[in-house]
Amino acid sequence: MSTMHLHRDDEASKLGMWLFIFTELLLFAGLFIVYGVYRYLNPVAFHLAAEELSVTVGTVNTIILLVSSATIAMATTAIRLKNKQLTILLLLATLFLAFMFMTNKYFEWKGKFEHGIFPGSEDLLRLGHGDTLFFSLYFFMTGLHALHIIVGFVLISIVCYRVNNNSLTANNPVLLDNSGLYWHLVDLIWIFLFPLFYLIT
Amino acid sequence: MSNLNAVSFREEQGRYKGIFAWIFSTDHKRIGLLYLYSIVSFFLIGVLLGAAMKLELLAPGKTVMDPATYNAIFTLHGVIMIFLVVVPGLPAVFGNFMLPIMIGAKDVAFPKLNLLSWWIYVFGAIIALSSLFMGGGPPDTGWTFYAPYAFKTNTNMLPAVLGAFILGFSSILTGINFIVTIHRLRAPGMTWFKMPLFPWTLYGTGWIQILATPIVGITLLMIVGERVLNIGFFDPALGGDPILYQHLFWIYSHPAVYIMILPAMGAISEIIPTFANKSIFGYKAIVISTLAIAFVGYFVWGHHMFTSGMSGTALYTFSLLTFIVAIPSAIKVFNWVGTLHKASIQLETPFFWAASFLFVFMIGGLSGLALGALATNVHLHDTAFVVAHFHFIVFGGVGFAFMGAIHYWFPKIWGRMYNTRIATSGWIIFFIGFCTLYLPMFFLGVTGMPRRYYDYVENFHGPNIVSTIGSWVLILGLVIILTNLIRSAYKGEKASKNPWGGRTLEWTVDSPPTLENFEEIPVIDRGPYDYRKNPE
Numbered sequence: 056m057s058t059m060h061l062h063r064d065d066e067a068s069k070l071g072m073w074l075f076i077f078t079e080l081l082l083f084a085g086l087f088i089v090y091g092v093y094r095y096l097n098p099v100a101f102h103l104a105a106e107e108l109s110v111t112v113g114t115v116n117t118i119i120l121l122v123s124s125a126t127i128a129m130a131t132t133a134i135r136l137k138n139k140q141l142t143i144l145l146l147l148a149t150l151f152l153a154f155m156f157m158t159n160k161y162f163e164w165k166g167k168f169e170h171g172i173f174p175g176s177e178d179l180l181r182l183g184h185g186d187t188l189f190f191s192l193y194f195f196m197t198g199l200h201a202l203h204i205i206v207g208f209v210l211i212s213i214v215c216y217r218v219n220n221n222s223l224t225a226n227n228p229v230l231l232d233n234s235g236l237y238w239h240l241v242d243l244i245w246i247f248l249f250p251l252f253y254l255i256t
Numbered sequence: 257m258s259n260l261n262a263v264s265f266r267e268e269q270g271r272y273k274g275i276f277a278w279i280f281s282t283d284h285k286r287i288g289l290l291y292l293y294s295i296v297s298f299f300l301i302g303v304l305l306g307a308a309m310k311l312e313l314l315a316p317g318k319t320v321m322d323p324a325t326y327n328a329i330f331t332l333h334g335v336i337m338i339f340l341v342v343v344p345g346l347p348a349v350f351g352n353f354m355l356p357i358m359i360g361a362k363d364v365a366f367p368k369l370n371l372l373s374w375w376i377y378v379f380g381a382i383i384a385l386s387s388l389f390m391g392g393g394p395p396d397t398g399w400t401f402y403a404p405y406a407f408k409t410n411t412n413m414l415p416a417v418l419g420a421f422i423l424g425f426s427s428i429l430t431g432i433n434f435i436v437t438i439h440r441l442r443a444p445g446m447t448w449f450k451m452p453l454f455p456w457t458l459y460g461t462g463w464i465q466i467l468a469t470p471i472v473g474i475t476l477l478m479i480v481g482e483r484v485l486n487i488g489f490f491d492p493a494l495g496g497d498p499i500l501y502q503h504l505f506w507i508y509s510h511p512a513v514y515i516m517i518l519p520a521m522g523a524i525s526e527i528i529p530t531f532a533n534k535s536i537f538g539y540k541a542i543v544i545s546t547l548a549i550a551f552v553g554y555f556v557w558g559h560h561m562f563t564s565g566m567s568g569t570a571l572y573t574f575s576l577l578t579f580i581v582a583i584p585s586a587i588k589v590f591n592w593v594g595t596l597h598k599a600s601i602q603l604e605t606p607f608f609w610a611a612s613f614l615f616v617f618m619i620g621g622l623s624g625l626a627l628g629a630l631a632t633n634v635h636l637h638d639t640a641f642v643v644a645h646f647h648f649i650v651f652g653g654v655g656f657a658f659m660g661a662i663h664y665w666f667p668k669i670w671g672r673m674y675n676t677r678i679a680t681s682g683w684i685i686f687f688i689g690f691c692t693l694y695l696p697m698f699f700l701g702v703t704g705m706p707r708r709y710y711d712y713v714e715n716f717h718g719p720n721i722v723s724t725i726g727s728w729v730l731i732l733g734l735v736i737i738l739t740n741l742i743r744s745a746y747k748g749e750k751a752s753k754n755p756w757g758g759r760t761l762e763w764t765v766d767s768p769p770t771l772e773n774f775e776e777i778p779v780i781d782r783g784p785y786d787y788r789k790n791p792e
Contacts, residue, residue: 064440066440067365067366067436070435070436070440071369071433071436074435075432075466078428078469078470081468081470082471083474084470085470085473085504086478088504089489089500089504092497093489096497183495185495187488188488188494188495188496191481191494194487195481195489199477
């Protein structure tokens with residue numbers, strides 16, 4: 056419509072992304088409060104229920120996410136070094152790791168479902184209140200986290216596509232930077248989810 | 257030095273024609289007006305629902321509707337008025353229209369995101385209102401969606417809750433947009449303390465929007481989880497705790513009250529110095545009290561739950577914090593009154609709205625302290641007193657400020673002047689109607705009439721009749737005000753750039769402003785309310 060829409064302010068875009076990240080953190084904060092309250096009220100049940108989850112799968116997924124955070128961080132540097140191929144390679148690596156994470160999650164959830172453990176199931180209700188709450192929280196929180204992984208996956212795919220057709224280069228890397236920030240957020244939330252559900256037993 | 261070739265933002269030809277030129281426009285002024293038209297439409301629906309409740313309460317027993325309908329109506333009245341009208345009200349309408357102009361910018365930081373926020377708002381509104389027309393009937397839990405009602409009722413809770421969740425997104429995106437705009441797009445020379453007060457309150461509001469709204473977002477998602485997946489976070493039968501829902505809900509919904517009231521205070525802080533022809537008294541005190549309200553407002557949510565069951569320590573702490581949060585509001589009132597002291601006041605319609613704002617806001621605020629005190633709260637909890645209190649704040653405070661703002665900025669937005677005599681008589685009738693409607697409810701509450709009941713015992717009859725008559729007077733005033741404004745938007749006299757003698761930047765641009773607001777971004781070298789020297 057006019058010249059003002061050509062105006063670009065990368066600092067503003069990054070500030071906006073940071074504010075959005077604050078919002079996301081508080082979205083999960085609500086769930087962490089619920090977790091804290093119910094852990095306090097049902098210490099024994101939470102302790103025993105946590106032992107049902109496989110620390111191995113959790114650890115593998117944590118490593119996967121940490122490495123993927125590293126690859127996307129390297130991609131933000133690679134694009135500034137004007138190395139298009141390396142940028143794309145690193146972004147594809149991030150996407151592959153995200154896919155691996157979701158695959159692990161899928162098999163983990165599937166195993167639980169096969170044992171009759173899912174929100175509202177008869178078997179879960181038989182286990183008692185503490186276990187019901189633990190697994191409801193587990194599915195709700197990791198489910199919401201998985202949703203964020205999917206959003207991040209789509210976002211990084213778009214970035215990858217745009218790097219490939221040269222519409223995202225060293226001159227305007229802010230979309231890649233912001234996707235990186237978002238991906239670190241997804242990683243950060245997992246860093247809290249992992250000990251809360253897998254390690255504290 | 258107006259450019260003869262410049263056309264106003266309304267006449268500017270964009271890429272699209274007709275209505276699409278509006279609903280696909282990324283111009284902050286058009287988006288502000290889109291919000292205005294949608295919000296006023298929802299407001300009128302809300303008013304009709306409120307009037308229907310008052311009609312039911314005209315006499316004891318069943319007057320016009322059965323109890324189930326009454327429950328549905330007060331729920332819808334609350335949902336529409338809170339989520340669709342008052343929360344987006346001033347920030348989305350006047351914030352969008354005025355913020356960039358007042359800080360000397362051409363638009364907000366993210367114009368496309370701004371348009372997206374409006375679309376999300378409309379989408380959320382449609383989802384929320386669809387609950388009216390689907391199988392199970394409209395929701396009947398009250399706008400608070402308290403557990404366990406929210407997952408036990410057979411009515412259409414899902415669309416209402418999802419609608420509120422989506423509306424939260426719109427609110428968050430607007431908040432992010434405004435904060436970034438204020439950080440990045442202030443005109444050269446406009447330091448933080450040279451910024452007008454309305455943008456300051458939008459800044460405080462923006463932070464509450466991004467930090468508090470996600471909490472209610474996740475809480476509403478948990479209610480969806482309760483209904484769809486039976487997760488049991490708030491269901492005692494599954495080990496959950498319904499009181500926890502109340503905590504989570506009010507962690508957002510109390511700060512939300514400040515999302516509503518802060519921009520209202522901002523608008524009043526613009527109107528008062530203009531009509532007092534005097535620089536505002538205690539500019540910095542108003543700024544700091546704005547930020548203090550935004551901050552302390554996070555920690556008072558427990559005062560909604562004094563009778564729900566909390567430890568003694570929690571009760572005392574929340575009560576104390578409630579009294580503390582009243583201090584910055586009182587500071588503002590003193591500043592406004594201080595500004596009026598020894599001023600040569602222009603008695604115009606926006607000023608009448610601002611002055612009556614002070615009156616109703618003080619009644620609302622002081623009755624809030626009666627509710628914040630533990631002992632009186634036990635007596636007054638869930639009575640008509642509470643209803644009167646928050647209508648004095650939310651309708652009296654925010655509503656009057658909105659009316660004041662629309663009469664203040666009308667010449668700037670539409671480039672025309674309204675008939676001030678009709679506008680002022682509309683105000684008098686509205687004001688009388690408002691007081692007749694809500695003042696009796698204080699007395700009803702003190703004598704024990706509960707809220708949210710469609711019926712009452714015979715001794716409450718008198719004040720209820722007065723209150724219902726007040727609702728008719730208020731609606732009469734509203735009709736006069738709206739007809740006058742709508743007629744004037746088409747037929748009013750052309751307004752000059754600065755009809756009131758305001759000093760802030762919006763009065764230096766054309767009425768209505770051009771697409772880019774400023775031909776040249778101004779350089780700021782003085783405070784926003786500098787009435788000492790003539791700027792011309």
